[in-house]
Amino acid sequence: MQLLYTVNSPYARKVRIVAIEKHVDLTLTSVVLSAADCPVSLYNPLGKVPVLVLDDGEALYDSRVIVEYLDHRTPVAHLIPQDPLAKIKVRRWEALADGVCDAAVAVMQEQRKAEPLQSGAWIQKQMEKVIAGLTALDNDLLKKKWCVNETFSLADIALGTTLGYIDLRFKSTQLEGKYWQEKFPSLAKHYGVLIKRPSFKQTMPQP
């Protein structure tokens, strides 16, 4: 199985971490989305990474579909619980964490435009989503060891990859007057635990 990914995509990192945690071997193919010969749109009409190309040539996307597929590939500890209510809770964490990434990615894309073409109002609106999302995640986590049911799961992975992306993009940016680790102490503490895992270490984003 081949994973098409970009090094700093938080969605692709989520998939890579799930594969490592599940001991599923993937052939990793790093792509440049802006390159003329980028293969991604051959497999995903939306032109987005991650894409998982199966051995029979079928392609799976997006990250939420791929992680579910990988979680079923091996019987070792499930990252998505079998119990329906626990599964919904995990996927809700993932939805919110991914949503924070969507807004953060939108900010970066806007800031990459030439300055006269940038919309300050759009950036502000997306930053409000980033802060509201992180606030909700921080409140939900509080002093819990893991996000859902005292067990490491996809919820922790999705949260960790989102925080990795926030750290990559906004490490030296104050969010309403504070750096993210000061503003969201529960998240910062949990991030400190997660980045000690080999799966997180092996997939660190590149500044």
Ligand SMILES: N[C@@H](CCC(=O)N[C@@H](CS)C(=O)NCC(=O)O)C(=O)O
């Ligand atoms: N919901 C998708 C989001 C994927 C996504 O937005 N990926 C970005 C990279 S971080 C991308 O490929 N962007 C290219 C584009 O939008 O054309 C997922 O979870 O896989």
